Amino acid sequence: MAKGESVAGTDIPAGGFVQLLTPDGERFDSVTTADGTTYSVDFTDEEYRELYRDLVTVRRLDTEAVALQRQGELGIWASLLGQEAAQVGSGRALRPQDMAFPTYREHGVLYTRGIDPIMPFGLFRGVDQGGWDPNEFRFNQYTIVIGSQTLHATGYAMGVTMDGKTGSADGEAVIAYFGDGATSQGEVNEAFVWSGVFNAPIVFFCQNNQYAISEPLERQTRVPLYQRAGGYGFPGIRVDGNDVLASYAVTRQALDNARTGQGPTLIEAYTYRMGAHTSSDDPTRYRIASEVEAWKAKDPISRLRAFLTKQKIVKKDFFAQVDDEATTKALDLRERVLAMPDPQPVTLFDHVYPNGSPELDRQRAVFTEYQASFEGSGH
Amino acid sequence: MAKGESVAGTDIPAGGFVQLLTPDGERFDSVTTADGTTYSVDFTDEEYRELYRDLVTVRRLDTEAVALQRQGELGIWASLLGQEAAQVGSGRALRPQDMAFPTYREHGVLYTRGIDPIMPFGLFRGVDQGGWDPNEFRFNQYTIVIGSQTLHATGYAMGVTMDGKTGSADGEAVIAYFGDGATSQGEVNEAFVWSGVFNAPIVFFCQNNQYAISEPLERQTRVPLYQRAGGYGFPGIRVDGNDVLASYAVTRQALDNARTGQGPTLIEAYTYRMGAHTSSDDPTRYRIASEVEAWKAKDPISRLRAFLTKQKIVKKDFFAQVDDEATTKALDLRERVLAMPDPQPVTLFDHVYPNGSPELDRQRAVFTEYQASFEGSGH
Amino acid sequence: MITLGKALNHGLRRALEDDPKVVIMGEDVGKLGGVFRITDGLQKDFGENRVIDTPLAEAGIIGTAVGLAIRGYRPVCEIQFDGFVFPAYNQIVAQVAKMHYRSQGKVRLPIVIRIPFGGGIGAVEHHSESPEAYFAHTPGLKVVSCSNPADAYSMIQQAIASDDPVIFFEPKRRYWEKGEVDLSSALPAATPLHSARIVRPGTAATLLAYGPMVRVALDAASAAAEDGRELEVIDLRSLSPIDYPVIFESVRRTGRAVVVHEAPGNVGLGAEIAARITEECFYSLEAPVLRVTGYDIPYPAARVEEEYLPDLDRVLDAVDRSFGW
Amino acid sequence: MITLGKALNHGLRRALEDDPKVVIMGEDVGKLGGVFRITDGLQKDFGENRVIDTPLAEAGIIGTAVGLAIRGYRPVCEIQFDGFVFPAYNQIVAQVAKMHYRSQGKVRLPIVIRIPFGGGIGAVEHHSESPEAYFAHTPGLKVVSCSNPADAYSMIQQAIASDDPVIFFEPKRRYWEKGEVDLSSALPAATPLHSARIVRPGTAATLLAYGPMVRVALDAASAAAEDGRELEVIDLRSLSPIDYPVIFESVRRTGRAVVVHEAPGNVGLGAEIAARITEECFYSLEAPVLRVTGYDIPYPAARVEEEYLPDLDRVLDAVDRSFGW
Numbered sequence A, B: 001m002a003k004g005e006s007v008a009g010t011d012i013p014a015g016g017f018v019q020l021l022t023p024d025g026e027r028f029d030s031v032t033t034a035d036g037t038t039y040s041v042d043f044t045d046e047e048y049r050e051l052y053r054d055l056v057t058v059r060r061l062d063t064e065a066v067a068l069q070r071q072g073e074l075g076i077w078a079s080l081l082g083q084e085a086a087q088v089g090s091g092r093a094l095r096p097q098d099m100a101f102p103t104y105r106e107h108g109v110l111y112t113r114g115i116d117p118i119m120p121f122g123l124f125r126g127v128d129q130g131g132w133d134p135n136e137f138r139f140n141q142y143t144i145v146i147g148s149q150t151l152h153a154t155g156y157a158m159g160v161t162m163d164g165k166t167g168s169a170d171g172e173a174v175i176a177y178f179g180d181g182a183t184s185q186g187e188v189n190e191a192f193v194w195s196g197v198f199n200a201p202i203v204f205f206c207q208n209n210q211y212a213i214s215e216p217l218e219r220q221t222r223v224p225l226y227q228r229a230g231g232y233g234f235p236g237i238r239v240d241g242n243d244v245l246a247s248y249a250v251t252r253q254a255l256d257n258a259r260t261g262q263g264p265t266l267i268e269a270y271t272y273r274m275g276a277h278t279s280s281d282d283p284t285r286y287r288i289a290s291e292v293e294a295w296k297a298k299d300p301i302s303r304l305r306a307f308l309t310k311q312k313i314v315k316k317d318f319f320a321q322v323d324d325e326a327t328t329k330a331l332d333l334r335e336r337v338l339a340m341p342d343p344q345p346v347t348l349f350d351h352v353y354p355n356g357s358p359e360l361d362r363q364r365a366v367f368t369e370y371q372a373s374f375e376g377s378g379h
Numbered sequence C, D: 001m002i003t004l005g006k007a008l009n010h011g012l013r014r015a016l017e018d019d020p021k022v023v024i025m026g027e028d029v030g031k032l033g034g035v036f037r038i039t040d041g042l043q044k045d046f047g048e049n050r051v052i053d054t055p056l057a058e059a060g061i062i063g064t065a066v067g068l069a070i071r072g073y074r075p076v077c078e079i080q081f082d083g084f085v086f087p088a089y090n091q092i093v094a095q096v097a098k099m100h101y102r103s104q105g106k107v108r109l110p111i112v113i114r115i116p117f118g119g120g121i122g123a124v125e126h127h128s129e130s131p132e133a134y135f136a137h138t139p140g141l142k143v144v145s146c147s148n149p150a151d152a153y154s155m156i157q158q159a160i161a162s163d164d165p166v167i168f169f170e171p172k173r174r175y176w177e178k179g180e181v182d183l184s185s186a187l188p189a190a191t192p193l194h195s196a197r198i199v200r201p202g203t204a205a206t207l208l209a210y211g212p213m214v215r216v217a218l219d220a221a222s223a224a225a226e227d228g229r230e231l232e233v234i235d236l237r238s239l240s241p242i243d244y245p246v247i248f249e250s251v252r253r254t255g256r257a258v259v260v261h262e263a264p265g266n267v268g269l270g271a272e273i274a275a276r277i278t279e280e281c282f283y284s285l286e287a288p289v290l291r292v293t294g295y296d297i298p299y300p301a302a303r304v305e306e307e308y309l310p311d312l313d314r315v316l317d318a319v320d321r322s323f324g325w
């Protein structure tokens, strides 16, 4: 394995990024950026296999979700197809004490946190709003309003500092996920302002999948997104988001910088949304097939597979076995999604306020009485 | 006059800026920044005198306004003391066809546009909301909500492009004023996004007067503000905002770039708010006298005066004459402010909608009847 | 027969044709034609300068529209979903609503802000809200909502032609409902933008609704008619100002009124309408004005939204309660 | 006797003392002590980690407060003036208000958002607004307003101690009004945060007010008493939820009600209160519930604001009209 020649950092050329694994499965030992940082990974064979398992599994679960949506079992689904490496790489880079703030597409990150993948399905099926306890899973609730979670993550990170939980190798770090489109939101830029001013222990992880629904990157910026960071006083770096190794290495480094008190980093993971924006979208209206084809050649899974094969890290039946396991997981997921019960109507009135409200109690009582009036009437 | 040695540009060191006139009145012929741009001015003696007149006049009018406020004749006043050079320099750099979007402090810019300085006094006296026709004066209304005008300016600039009024030397350009504090507002950063994406013919002119009310610059950024621009794909430059010549030169260049189709520039005019934030503020609570003293030595007026004197550009009684003229203007202003009539109560209901509203007509009628009921009752 | 969505599309097209200063702007309004296809084909035919795909920033959409309006343009802004208008709220209430007043009439902002609103489409959070009260409570804004294809076609054109800033609420779950639209009709012949309309005459009680709830009110009236109770249904069309003369006249006749909307009841439009009717028709009322609204909860999960949304049964129940007073 | 502003300062100080998780954040809250000096001296005594001067970004203030709350803190955010809350509106209505519901009770956001509100101080635009209806209409938020120093002292502590997100409206023109405050009193002994209070008993009609208008209502009641008309004055204190039992009981006794607030009347709190009273006390009402409010115009220039603001005369005029019905 050669020493990486690509030079990347705050002044990498457009299109340049940190890459450790080429689309053909060639591996660079390390990459050194212009600022002198060296990125590398040192995985055991089993860890490589584990990464491959993750990638395949999150894609397979995603495929199942797409199917469930088509069959009317989910109201909508936001597929991560094509973004597996960015998500698995960054997600695996998190240490147990770290906290993640996702958008609505980070099913892969969720999976790598060891969370039951069914967790967000309540939201997409429409049986609930997708609520869970962020602190239990060190994984915040999905956020639908574009960009808002970046401020939540920043505030949480300020709290980490206030709690004295930075400045050492076992400090805590925070990661905020968002898309290329989100970089245009005022709130996201305010998160950059605040993180710089308070030297917050945070990593901004932007999955630049080239589109915000139909709008191509040029509608959000005319320079590479990672460069946004410099104007707020922290480093920005672009990584090959289809390379799980580089995504891991760069995120791990940035998180460790954050936890040791060196403040924020913006990571732009350069990737591509292979599917529709969501199941409601029709990408053929705004992008051409050849573009999608070109990105297929950069697939995050096939390159790791090529590497594993070339390096003889895996046994003959490994790939089939992984596929089988993933399918088993997917079918289990399907079964459990189908079994998700619809909420009881009267739960409408629950959890509006921690302390409740007499006005709501009144409305709940009226509602209950009204519902009861239909009993036996076949309503 | 020596060739300026200071090198400034998108990579000038912290504290470095474009300067053509030192606090002692030394003049550099030109300054060349790292990106190769050379800034210089080529004024006639009369033009130098005119600039001096402007500086003294806007300061004198401001002093009068402060006095009027103390005497209870204005509800509030936002003094420009210390920022005269940034405002006169940039204001004089505008060409007649250009459009300015001020905050609430740009009385100096307003003056250089040839506008009667009484125009904003309705707002500060409380007899109106400060409304005028932006297109008549090529000077938008004062904007109080921090940062909002930067988006208005951006939209206006997009309209300039759509009207085909860029791309030549007599094209139109737009300038948006805002403070250091404003750079933290999401809306201002959105204005940067949009201006980059649409290559809008706009100059963002940030008067960094070191404070947002009580908050020092460190609460908004940990790197120089002009560097914010790079991340949006356009140049940023810091200029000595207490140097009227440099402020003129840099703004003129940026405006000409905008009008000829080269897109936005962010100018950070490095200056100091010598007075209180507004008449309601007490700066002794948050800053020390020695800091203010240090900035006094960099006064924008005294340095031009020193230059005019050394260069023998003015006659003996010039300075006294300018002071006298300014005082005459100030007293005239005072008189006219005192004569401003209070609005008629019923005008409350005017101008809510261009097309009116029957509901408002009803409320106006009720109000009028109610008012009439007090007639003769001494109410 | 065309759908309400298509009627809006035709109306926008005609506005673009009629006035070169009209520009459409928003997220995904170009090639995609908007997530609901309301601007379908317009960028292709009018170009990228007239139909502008914007950065993903709602404050930016409205803020730049203000600047474009000062420059002489007539921006028609699309907010993708009701729940995403809030990043633009500052620009709308502090700038769009106030600039004409601030300038003593010297600055007009002929901006239309289109917002697909309301629930019933099985969506996730933030996609089913009814924020109209936030805007109706804001002086300086006019607020309207269409309920059928013919109105959609004329009202969007009237809103664009008006020099007032108009918040234009589109009943998203009715986008696919069809109706007759005379695409050759001239604007001046249309019902004025701020007029309410009696869409079903009746004598027993007055139902007041707008946008997506007009259909529900009409269905309720049909059902009541089978039981021999003739309900009058008024489509408000304009939410601020409200066309009160039509309402008062009706309620004085019927003596009973029920207001229907999806938004939470607390400090909603129904409250204002109830209060005004009571002030003006006190001695005509046989019962208090009743409200059938969303509950005072965040919009709930899709699988239970039908329990949240006013429906025929809840409207009839309110009518019954009014008669039982 | 201390001022209302000072009472808030004492209340905030005590909250900081009582719970190490309480943090104050906002623009100029540190050395300056806020533009109204409500946080005066607190940063000096509690440090920069407890009293945080923030960047000039209201969405940032509320958005980071959400994150701090998830982390276990209890942020008390200051919005400098009423008119500057709108950049934070998205965070407030889409996140703060909804997160507990979204999470099915798993995430509590014990955030207090302090907003000095209302007019009468001769200020320029955006400094005199009354945006409470925007928040009261939003399920998931609790909204309160204090009207006197004693309430200011206890209510701010109760709001901070509450796990509900609370929008805390401070009547800025009453900051300098003095009253007795028992600084040693224990919180549990105070009137509950969401209770209304009869501040002057009466029999002839019920006046309902909150925040800055309570004083106006009390003055009107005094004046009316001289004419032999005993008005009951209720200080609502809580604007969402409203403590209706107290109100209904009063109106059933008096048969007449007048609601007073500074905010524009259209779709304001007065509308809701009028509608609810009418629904619940229909047969007790001698006249419709009347409203004395700001007009439906943007807040006007200072020199004419007294004509805009409800005052003693307008309140009495409404009472007269009620009696003349």
Ligand SMILES: Cc1ncc(C[n+]2csc(CCOP(=O)(O)OP(=O)(O)O)c2C)c(N)n1
Pocket (backbone or CB within 6 Å): A105, A144, A145, A146, A178, A179, A180, A181, A182, A183, A209, A211, A212, A213, A273, A277, C027, C056, C058, C080, C084, C087
């Ligand atoms: C404030 C806001 N505006 C609009 C939307 C509608 N919307 C949902 S996803 C999306 C595009 C997001 O693009 P990007 O940030 O690149 O993330 P991606 O979906 O590509 O992962 C839009 C416009 C929203 N959710 N929130």
Ligand SMILES: Cc1ncc(C[n+]2csc(CCOP(=O)(O)OP(=O)(O)O)c2C)c(N)n1
Pocket (backbone or CB within 6 Å): B105, B144, B145, B146, B178, B179, B180, B181, B182, B183, B209, B211, B212, B213, B273, B277, D027, D056, D058, D080, D084, D087
């Ligand atoms: C959105 C908003 N928040 C708060 C304020 C209150 N306020 C008025 S001026 C000011 C400070 C502005 O600082 P800066 O941008 O540096 O401009 P300067 O006053 O120094 O010229 C603040 C916080 C406001 N006007 N608008």
Ligand SMILES: [Mg+2]
Pocket (backbone or CB within 6 Å): A179, A180, A181, A207, A208, A209, A210, A211, A212, A213
């Ligand atoms: Mg994207």
Ligand SMILES: [Mg+2]
Pocket (backbone or CB within 6 Å): B179, B180, B181, B207, B208, B209, B210, B211, B212, B213
């Ligand atoms: Mg400043």
